[in-house]
Amino acid sequence: MNVKRFVWTAGLVASVRVIAGGGAAVAQTMVIRGGTILTVTNGTMVNGDILVEDGKIVEIGTNLSVPEGALVIDARGQFVMPGIIDAHSHIAAESINEGSVAVSSMTGIEDVLDPTDINIYRELAGGVTTSNILHGSANPIGGKNAVIKHRWGSDAEGLLFKGALPGIKFALGENPKRSRGGRRGVPRRYPATRMGVIDVIREAFTKARAYRKEWQDYEAQKAHGQADLVPPRRDFELEPLVEIMEGKRLVHAHCYRADEILQLLRVAEEFDFRIATLQHVLEGYKVAKEIAEHGAGASTFSDWWAYKMEAYDAIPYNAALMTEKGVLVSLNSDSAEEARHLNQEAAKTLKWGGLSEEQALALITINPAKQLRIDDRVGSIEVGKDADFAIFDTHPLSVYAVPQKTIVDGKVYFDREEDAERQKALVEERAELLEKLKPATEEKQ
Amino acid sequence: MKTNVLRLCIASALIAATSAAGERPKGPDRYAITGARIVTGSGQVIEQGTLVLEHGLITAVGASVEVPDGVWVIDGSGKVVYPGLVDALSDIALEKSEASGDAPFSRGPLDRPGTTSWAAAADALVLDDDRVEAWRNAGFTSTVSSPSTGIVSGQAAFLNLAGERDEDLVVATPVALRVNFEPNANRSFPGSLMGVLAYIRQVFADASHYRVSQTAYAREPRGKRRPRYDRALAPLAEAQVDGWPVLMPGHWEHEIERAVRLGREIGVRPVVYGLHEGHRAAEFLASENVAVLVSLKWPEADEDRDPEAEEPLRVLRMREQAPKTPAALAKAGVMFGFYSDGLESPKEIFASLRKAIDRGLTHESALHALTLGPATIFGVDDRLGSLEAGKIANVIVADGALFDEDTRIETVFVDGAKYEIRKSTDEGGAP
Numbered sequence: 088m089n090v091k092r093f094v095w096t097a098g099l100v101a102s103v104r105v106i107a108g109g110g111a112a113v114a115q116t117m118v119i120r121g122g123t124i125l126t127v128t129n130g131t132m133v134n135g136d137i138l139v140e141d142g143k144i145v146e147i148g149t150n151l152s153v154p155e156g157a158l159v160i161d162a163r164g165q166f167v168m169p170g171i172i173d174a175h176s177h178i179a180a181e182s183i184n185e186g187s188v189a190v191s192s193m194t195g196i197e198d199v200l201d202p203t204d205i206n207i208y209r210e211l212a213g214g215v216t217t218s219n220i221l222h223g224s225a226n227p228i229g230g231k232n233a234v235i236k237h238r239w240g241s242d243a244e245g246l247l248f249k250g251a252l253p254g255i256k257f258a259l260g261e262n263p264k265r266s267r268g269g270r271r272g273v274p275r276r277y278p279a280t281r282m283g284v285i286d287v288i289r290e291a292f293t294k295a296r297a298y299r300k301e302w303q304d305y306e307a308q309k310a311h312g313q314a315d316l317v318p319p320r321r322d323f324e325l326e327p328l329v330e331i332m333e334g335k336r337l338v339h340a341h342c343y344r345a346d347e348i349l350q351l352l353r354v355a356e357e358f359d360f361r362i363a364t365l366q367h368v369l370e371g372y373k374v375a376k377e378i379a380e381h382g383a384g385a386s387t388f389s390d391w392w393a394y395k396m397e398a399y400d401a402i403p404y405n406a407a408l409m410t411e412k413g414v415l416v417s418l419n420s421d422s423a424e425e426a427r428h429l430n431q432e433a434a435k436t437l438k439w440g441g442l443s444e445e446q447a448l449a450l451i452t453i454n455p456a457k458q459l460r461i462d463d464r465v466g467s468i469e470v471g472k473d474a475d476f477a478i479f480d481t482h483p484l485s486v487y488a489v490p491q492k493t494i495v496d497g498k499v500y501f502d503r504e505e506d507a508e509r510q511k512a513l514v515e516e517r518a519e520l521l522e523k524l525k526p527a528t529e530e531k532q
Numbered sequence: 533m534k535t536n537v538l539r540l541c542i543a544s545a546l547i548a549a550t551s552a553a554g555e556r557p558k559g560p561d562r563y564a565i566t567g568a569r570i571v572t573g574s575g576q577v578i579e580q581g582t583l584v585l586e587h588g589l590i591t592a593v594g595a596s597v598e599v600p601d602g603v604w605v606i607d608g609s610g611k612v613v614y615p616g617l618v619d620a621l622s623d624i625a626l627e628k629s630e631a632s633g634d635a636p637f638s639r640g641p642l643d644r645p646g647t648t649s650w651a652a653a654a655d656a657l658v659l660d661d662d663r664v665e666a667w668r669n670a671g672f673t674s675t676v677s678s679p680s681t682g683i684v685s686g687q688a689a690f691l692n693l694a695g696e697r698d699e700d701l702v703v704a705t706p707v708a709l710r711v712n713f714e715p716n717a718n719r720s721f722p723g724s725l726m727g728v729l730a731y732i733r734q735v736f737a738d739a740s741h742y743r744v745s746q747t748a749y750a751r752e753p754r755g756k757r758r759p760r761y762d763r764a765l766a767p768l769a770e771a772q773v774d775g776w777p778v779l780m781p782g783h784w785e786h787e788i789e790r791a792v793r794l795g796r797e798i799g800v801r802p803v804v805y806g807l808h809e810g811h812r813a814a815e816f817l818a819s820e821n822v823a824v825l826v827s828l829k830w831p832e833a834d835e836d837r838d839p840e841a842e843e844p845l846r847v848l849r850m851r852e853q854a855p856k857t858p859a860a861l862a863k864a865g866v867m868f869g870f871y872s873d874g875l876e877s878p879k880e881i882f883a884s885l886r887k888a889i890d891r892g893l894t895h896e897s898a899l900h901a902l903t904l905g906p907a908t909i910f911g912v913d914d915r916l917g918s919l920e921a922g923k924i925a926n927v928i929v930a931d932g933a934l935f936d937e938d939t940r941i942e943t944v945f946v947d948g949a950k951y952e953i954r955k956s957t958d959e960g961g962a963p
Contacts, residue, residue: 180726181725181726182724182725182726182727183724184724185721185722185723185724185726185727185730186719186723186724187638187716187719187720187721187722187723187724187727188639188640188721191727191730193641193727193730193731193733193734194722194724194726194727194729194730195726195730196726198725198726198729198730198790198794199725199726199729199790200786201786202786203784203785203786203846205844222726230726230730242785242786242789243786243789243790244789244793267719268719268720273637273718273719273720274637315748315751315752317741317744317745317748318741318744320737320738320741321737321741322734323641323730323733323734323737324640324641324734513845516845517842517845517848520845520848520849520851520852521848523852524833524848524851524852
């Protein structure tokens with residue numbers, strides 16, 4: 088036998104892969120028939136049809152003809168809304184915080200995605216199709232986030248929302264200033280105060296400016312034909328900060344108090360960039376005008392507060408008040424459980440603040456899509472957009488609404504009836520596996 | 533010491549076979565094994581053949597080989613001869629790394645946390661390791677031993693498991709660089725998996741930069757600031773340029789893919805070790821042309837787990853299906869080797885191998901993964917791994933088919949030195 092030596096070409100070998108996932112989703116031409124279509128951006132169409140081809144919405148109308156071989160999904164009596172987008176999630180990742188350093192911008196969620204996390208599927212069962220997986224809030228400047236679609240059964244790379252602008256996590260207040268270390272020879276980590284947090288951010292961007300200059304000088308010298316140049320060392324901590332200053336990376340900043348929010352907006356303006364979203368932002372209602380002027384989005388909770396000091400001065404009118412002042416607002420989960428009923432979270436804004444149904448739905452669809460700069464692809468039911476839908480048995484803002492089917496890229500990833508069957512099969516499989524694994528254990532004893 | 537000098541045509545009391553690790557058997561170093569079934573490990577099986585070993589090398593193998601004058605002839609009738617086996621990753625014959633207590637505090641990538649890339653296994657050998665003899669008695673003539681702690685542990689060496697002095701063991705060094713994805717224990721940087729991966733990316737980028745800046749400085753030092761010396765980086769740059777296998781961990785399918793992608797990104801040749809769920813990544817590995825090392829420590833339920841808690845289905849699936857990984861890799865054409873991964877005796881290794889065979893692995897593929905497979909992965913297939921003239925005389929003589937439960941390994945040659953194996957005792961002996 089002739090054993091070939093390895094040929095390796097770093098970075099050049101294309102990745103070819105056979106997906107062997109749990110999901111049996113297949114893209115095909117599809118007509119969603121006769122549902123009440125909540126487009127979010129263009130009103131509601133009763134008894135409407137949606138034609139889907141190659142994962143995209145091709146036509147919306149009444150009595151559309153069904154192409155041959157198309158899958159027909161009977162949505163009569165049901166409600167079809169855009170797939171829900173969760174702007175703040177920590178699922179599907181094998182680590183969340185790199186809390187050892189005050190600036191952990193060299194880290195990224197994309198490196199640690201876990202496509203086997205069952206929460207991807209469980210949230211599909213709540214109508215969620217897109218999630219913004221964020222680094223934790225242990226650092227003034229945290230790690231890079233990853234926007235994913237809930238393509239259950241695909242590999243880590245297949246989860247990524249290709250084309251989404253990259254982002255990064257910042258955090259203010261109690262979490263980043265909480266002292267770490269201080270025992271076993273590990274010194275306490277700076278910062279310990281809110282002013283220290285802002286100092287860390289300012290110092291990091293000052294360094295990033297110098298780093299950018301170093302590279303610009305190098306490129307200029309190279310362009311002048313200077314020989315024997317050694318490029319500067321690449322610094323993966325500072326590169327994302329340069330991208331932020333160049334508008335190529337979005338900042339998602341965890342914050343609570345009005346004062347720290349204003350602090351951050353000013354530092355960003357000092358370095359000539361904008362904060363894409365303020366996350367949690369429970370006191371946002373106090374500085375809504377300033378937030379709107381800066382151009383930041385706000386992603387908050389419906390009515391969850393008082394779980395720590397900085398979360399006491401919150402009110403459930405936050406989302407509505409910020410919306411009124413012209414802030415682009417979304418509601419997020421920050422929790423694998425809450426993500427499964429974001430429709431109910433949105434519904435609360437009808438009571439707290441009197442938002443319209445369409446405004447309420449926008450909080451979990453088109454608004455987070457805009458905040459993540461993916462609204463050309465998702466967030467509403469419009470021709471040309473991705474075929475991402477959540478189909479409910481009744482109006483999704485009703486407390487009785489239960490998701491029946493969830494569709495991503497024109498593929499059915501969750502179907503309540505099929506799920507019931509599959510649950511039974513899984514119970515059987517578990518029993519079989521336990522049986523098979525049993526003798527080995529006994530043998531050992 | 534009681535020796536077992538049966539089955540020699542020329543019975544001789546001169547052969548003092550010994551089992552002590554540090555002593556080489558005194559005796560001739562020219563042998564011929566005649567009339568044996570010879571499984572060459574390179575695709576050929578000779579039903580009745582002769583193997584000649586002279587001065588540490590295989591000098592002839594075949595069905596009609598003439599026995600040279602003056603060699604010690606061993607009647608191999610009824611015996612099966614195989615190439616010596618390789619444990620493709622271990623810490624056998626390595627000095628125990630000092631229990632250093634807490635890792636030093638690290639503030640970031642420039643502190644080079646968990647990095648001892650300069651540490652070479654070949655420079656820290658100890659013969660005083662019971663496993664040298666135990667493994668050899670079971671037919672393992674070689675092991676790839678590597679420093680194993682921290683993030684970038686150091687340089688692995690390909691060792692033969694016999695010698696009078698430490699240096700005798702080394703067949704080749706360095707043959708690989710071992711990397712782990714373990715966060716810093718004291719929670720200083722990197723304190724998480726993503727921190728570890730980010731650190732690896734940075735330190736290898738620094739290594740490329742180091743090479744470029746050192747080269748430029750050496751060419752013309754005048755007028756330039758001296759680049760900082762960094763002992764952590766030079767071996768990494770070598771690994772990038774010379775294509776050392778860089779060993780990276782991965783059990784789950786997504787961990788395997790992660791390791792391969794990171795390896796590509798940092799400009800090295802990744803070799804993934806672990807592979808419990810490798811049966812799901814076989815096609816991927818084949819398409820990427822990536823070799824792997826399969827742990828023979830099949831996953832078991834955590835003994836300390838909450839007995840009330842249900843194990844996740846994915847964990848049950850992994851535990852049940854792990855032993856079918858080798859067969860799946862062989863079928864997909866993935867190059868792989870086996871490693872003992874902390875198993876305490878060769879007996880356990882062979883029990884694990886039989887599990888893989890029960891799940892579809894052919895004897896031929898199993899042998900390949902214990903011989904020529906790892907030899908190829910570590911770049912020493914030109915000198916060992918199969919029974920071919922000119923190769924190092926690492927040979928085992930068994931009384932039956934290697935993986936059968938009641939087969940006994942009777943004689944082992946390492947570098948041509950002959951070791952008679954006593955009848956196996958229960959613990960740690962031959963399979």
